[in-house]
Amino acid sequence: MPETPLVISGLTKSFGALKAVDNVSLDVRDREIHAIIGPNGAGKSSLVNLISGLIVPDAGAVAFFGRDITRLPAPDRARLGLNRTFQISNLIANRSVVENVMLAVQSHAGSSFRFIRPFATDKRLRETALHHLGRVGLAERSGVVVAALSHGERRQLELAVALAMAPKVLLLDEPMAGLGPEDSAQVIELLATLREELGILLIEHDMDAVFALADRISVLVYGAVLTTDTPDEVRRSPAVREAYLGEEA
Amino acid sequence: MRDLLDDHWQTLLALVLLAGFALSEAAGGGSFYISLSTRVAILAIAGIGLNIALGYGGMVSFGHAAFFGLGGYAAGVAVHHAFEGSNFLDGPIAVSGSGELLTGLVAAGVTGLAAALFIGVFSLRTSGIYFIMITLAFAQMLYYFAISFPTYGGEDGLPLYSRATLLGLDLSGDMTYFTVCYLVLVTAVILSALITGSRFGAVLNGLRENETRMIAIGFHPFRYRLTAFMVSAAMTAVAGALYVHLDGFVSPSNMSWHRSGDLIVIVILGGVARTPGPIFGAAALIAMETVLGDFTERWQFFLGLVLLGIVLFARGGLSGLLDRAAAALGLGPLGKQPDSEKDRARDRRQPGEVRDA
Numbered sequence: 001m002p003e004t005p006l007v008i009s010g011l012t013k014s015f016g017a018l019k020a021v022d023n024v025s026l027d028v029r030d031r032e033i034h035a036i037i038g039p040n041g042a043g044k045s046s047l048v049n050l051i052s053g054l055i056v057p058d059a060g061a062v063a064f065f066g067r068d069i070t071r072l073p074a075p076d077r078a079r080l081g082l083n084r085t086f087q088i089s090n091l092i093a094n095r096s097v098v099e100n101v102m103l104a105v106q107s108h109a110g111s112s113f114r115f116i117r118p119f120a121t122d123k124r125l126r127e128t129a130l131h132h133l134g135r136v137g138l139a140e141r142s143g144v145v146v147a148a149l150s151h152g153e154r155r156q157l158e159l160a161v162a163l164a165m166a167p168k169v170l171l172l173d174e175p176m177a178g179l180g181p182e183d184s185a186q187v188i189e190l191l192a193t194l195r196e197e198l199g200i201l202l203i204e205h206d207m208d209a210v211f212a213l214a215d216r217i218s219v220l221v222y223g224a225v226l227t228t229d230t231p232d233e234v235r236r237s238p239a240v241r242e243a244y245l246g247e248e249a
Numbered sequence: 250m251r252d253l254l255d256d257h258w259q260t261l262l263a264l265v266l267l268a269g270f271a272l273s274e275a276a277g278g279g280s281f282y283i284s285l286s287t288r289v290a291i292l293a294i295a296g297i298g299l300n301i302a303l304g305y306g307g308m309v310s311f312g313h314a315a316f317f318g319l320g321g322y323a324a325g326v327a328v329h330h331a332f333e334g335s336n337f338l339d340g341p342i343a344v345s346g347s348g349e350l351l352t353g354l355v356a357a358g359v360t361g362l363a364a365a366l367f368i369g370v371f372s373l374r375t376s377g378i379y380f381i382m383i384t385l386a387f388a389q390m391l392y393y394f395a396i397s398f399p400t401y402g403g404e405d406g407l408p409l410y411s412r413a414t415l416l417g418l419d420l421s422g423d424m425t426y427f428t429v430c431y432l433v434l435v436t437a438v439i440l441s442a443l444i445t446g447s448r449f450g451a452v453l454n455g456l457r458e459n460e461t462r463m464i465a466i467g468f469h470p471f472r473y474r475l476t477a478f479m480v481s482a483a484m485t486a487v488a489g490a491l492y493v494h495l496d497g498f499v500s501p502s503n504m505s506w507h508r509s510g511d512l513i514v515i516v517i518l519g520g521v522a523r524t525p526g527p528i529f530g531a532a533a534l535i536a537m538e539t540v541l542g543d544f545t546e547r548w549q550f551f552l553g554l555v556l557l558g559i560v561l562f563a564r565g566g567l568s569g570l571l572d573r574a575a576a577a578l579g580l581g582p583l584g585k586q587p588d589s590e591k592d593r594a595r596d597r598r599q600p601g602e603v604r605d606a
Contacts, residue, residue, distance in 0.1 A: 052465065078467035090465070092458045095451075103455055107467040112452050113476070115444050119451040165466055 003066035005030055005169045005199045006082070011050055011060035020046040022223035023060070028169055028199040033191065035202045035210045038220035039243075044203045045087055047220070048173045051201070052084045053077045064169070079107070081168035085161075085175055087203075089154035091146045097157055098142035101129035104164035129164060136160045137186055152183045159190070170200045176209055188212060211235070219243070259571055260438055263528040267293075267434075271427050280423045284495070285539060287423070289531045290430040291491045294437045296515035296527025298484030303513065304522030305445050306477040307457030308376075312368070312384030313485050313512050315391045316361045318504030320486025323360040324353035325499035326401055328409050350413035350420065350429070353490050361486025364391075365479040373474050388509055395501040407499040420494070430491050434528070437484055442524045444480065453477050485512070514552070518559060520568030529567040 006028040013021040020043045028034045036044055049055045051062055053074030061070045064082055072080075092100050102125040106112055110125065119125070133139045136156040141149070149157065155175060162170060175191070176184045188209050194200060195213075204210050210217065210231075217234045219226040221243045227234065234240055271286035295317055302308045330337050330346025338344040347353065372383040396404045412420050420426045444450050452473050455463045460470055493499050502508070511534065519530025537555070541548035563570050 054461065054464065073469070074464045075467045075469045078465055084465055086461075086465070090459060090462045092455045092462060094458055095454070099451070103451060103463075104466040106448055106451070110448065112448050112468070112473070114448040115450075116447055118443075118446045119448045120446065122448070161462075161466060 002030070004028075004063075005065055006051070006201065007063040008051060009061050009063075011047070011062065012058050013046055013050055013055060014058055019223050021050060021057075024220070024223070024225050025060075026218050026225060026228055028201050029215075030199050031195055031197070032215040033195050033200045033202050033213050035204060035214035035217045036220055037204070037207070037210055037217060038226075042220040043223035044220055045173055046223075048084060048171050048201070048203060051171055052082065078165060081166060082171070083162045083165040083167040083169075084171035085158040085173055087173040087177060089151070089158055091154060091157060091161070093145075093147045095146060096142065097138060097144050097146060097149065097153075098126060098129050098133060100146060100157060101132055101160050101164045102126060104161045105129050105132075108165050129160075132160045132164045133157075135163060136190060152179050155179055155183070155187070159187070168198055170194065170198060172200060172202050172204075174203055174205060176204060176206045184209060257442060257524060258575075259523070259568055260442070260525040260528070262571075263525045263532075264431075264435065264438070267528065267532065268431060271424070271431075275424050283423045283427050285535055287427045287430050287495055288492075289528070289535050290427070290434045291488050291495060292511070292515060292531035292534065293528040294430075294434050294491070295485045295488035295512055296519065296531055297434075297437045297441045297524075298481045298486075298488065299512045300481075300516050300522065300527055301441060301444065301484070302478050302481035303516055304526070305450065305457065306453050306474060306481070308373070308474060308478060309381050309513075310384045310478070310481075311381045311506070311509050311513065312372075312386075312388030313482070314504050314506065314508035315368070315384075315388035316364060316482040316485040317489035317492070317508055317512070318391065318395065318501065319360045319364050320357035320489030321493040321499050321503050322395065322401065322407075323356040323486070324350075324413070324490030325407050325409055325493045327353045327356055328411065328413050328494075329401070329407055329499075332410050348411065348413050350415045350494070353413050353494075354433075354487050357486040357490035358483045361483040361489075362479050364486075365482030366475070368482075369475045369478040373471055373478065385506060385509065388504060389506060392501060392504040392506075395504055401499065402501075404501065406501055409493065409497045409499065412494050412497065426495065430495075433487065433491060437487075438524060438528075440484075445522075445524070449473065449476070514556065517556065518566055520566030523566070523568040526566055526568045529571075533567060 004027050009025045011021055011024045024047060026034065036047065038044055046055065050057050053072060057070065061068060063069065064080060069077055092103065099120065102122065105125045105128045130139055130142060133142055136159045138153060138156045138160060141153060146157070159175060176187050179187065184206060191200065191213055202213065214231050216228060217231055218228040219234060219240050226239060226243055227237060229237070267286055267289060271283050274282035299310065299313045302310050326337060327347045331348040333346070336345050368384065368387045372380055372387065375383055401407045412426070414420055415429060420429060452463065452468055456468070456470050456473060463470065489503060492503065515527050515530035515534055518533050519526030519528065537548060537552050541551050559566055565572060
């Protein structure tokens with residue numbers, strides 16, 4: 001039996017007195033979308049930061065295709081194919097759209113200790129980067145400097161950069177945050193396609209998107225997992241309604 | 250190639266002006282302008298080195314005088330032993346002195362690399378104000394070591410009785426030595442432009458702009474920063490070697506924090522993260538020192554005013570002002586918006602503590 005792509009167990013992280021992530025265990029299987037929902041401050045972004053290695057857990061473990069990566073530095077996790085997007089677009093502002101993707105292509109498939117040949121005109125990097133930009137529908141904007149992009153375009157670029165790392169598991173931190181309905185629909189379509197290739201951990205506030213896409217949903221409240229189940233079961237669960245959807249059970 | 254010219258018209262302009270300034274006097278047989286130009290060329294090389302760390306890499310080193318000074322000692326000590334006929338190292342592997350400039354420059358470069366490797370391994374664990382303080386502390390340690398180490402003159406410095414030769418070529422003529430320094434400057438300019446435009450340069454820029462993003466796409470910041478810091482130090486050390494031969498004197502004061510300050514001033518005056526910046530910066534510094542220094546010993550007061558003006562009103566330094574002038578004159582592509590202007594629109598946010606290395 002092939003190893004489960006991503007298994008996290010007992011992950012815990014406190015910031016001072018606040019338990020941001022409290023003994024969280026969950027997994028992402030191959031070709032599934034595992035969505036995480038929860039009210040603001042439930043620790044969703046902290047969880048992504050822990051899994052991607054940007055912050056170090058107090059306790060717990062992260063395994064990637066059976067390999068313990070709890071102590072592996074973030075850049076190495078990214079190179080293994082555990083890739084993420086950021087809730088707040090996090091890009092190289094003084095570079096063009098395509099160059100942002102080219103950096104990821106370079107990291108994934110090229111050497112960065114090259115000092116002479118120009119980066120900007122590197123055909124191999126550029127062609128691969130344009131391919132990924134095409135997937136997210138940003139190819140026509142490839143030459144624009146990131147600082148001049150709209151919010152929605154930055155969200156798309158976040159995705160293209162992650163895709164350029166040839167991910168095996170994607171951690172998406174609110175990819176649709178702040179998008180209009182048209183752009184959201186486009187992202188939903190893309191995620192549905194990506195599901196055919198890899199596992200996705202999707203953090204999202206847009207409930208329509210979550211219930212349309214997710215194979216399983218975990219509900220995070222005060223840093224702890226309330227329940228993990230299919231969308232239908234989660235929708236029916238009285239505890240979830242009370243804790244999160246804010247309705248009387 | 251066209252792109253290269255578009256981007257580097259200022260560099261060409263600076264190099265042409267510098268050569269013209271030196272040549273304007275060569276015909277008349279004087280040497281004052283030539284020696285000024287040589288000083289500008291050498292300080293520009295040091296500034297170009299620092300700019301790789303400070304400008305392109307965002308590593309504000311307040312200790313680059315250490316590399317400038319060490320380069321000077323490396324070159325000076327080589328010539329000193331050659332003159333004395335003594336050995337630098339005795340024992341099973343004897344290393345004699347050398348009156349060859351290339352040997353001195355290589356020795357300086359290697360010394361710079363080694364020192365930057367050591368200093369960088371410690372200081373690059375920090376950033377911001379701590380990085381500034383640690384680089385300053387290392388440089389001051391080396392400065393006090395040089396002062397108290399008697400073999401090479403200690404506090405008095407080490408006078409050199411002959412300038413090195415270049416593959417047998419006598420360099421004692423002012424114009425000859427200027428030409429050599431000028432060629433090294435051109436090499437440094439080209440190297441700097443290539444490196445900052447390369448894949449490595451793209452990573453370095455990314456790290457300065459947004460470290461978290463670069464970590465998230467698989468880059469270990471430390472490796473790239475350390476490499477850039479070493480390249481930067483080596484260039485500055487080579488400049489230090491050239492400086493020693495210009496003066497005929499190895500002075501420990503080249504390692505003091507004043508010198509580090511000068512180098513930072515050169516980079517900021519000229520334009521941070523701009524290839525031609527340090528040439529303009531060095532020229533401006535030397536010009537002010539020479540012209541204002543004639544009127545008052547307190548010329549640095551006016552340097553301070555100019556710096557204030559640049560920092561408050563012209564962030565791009567002299568290079569930025571030239572960009573604007575070119576744009577105002579309608580010179581089209583020449584008025585290209587510099588990186589440093591685009592930088593204003595940056596949007597950086599750091600989630601939580603960033604784990605490194």
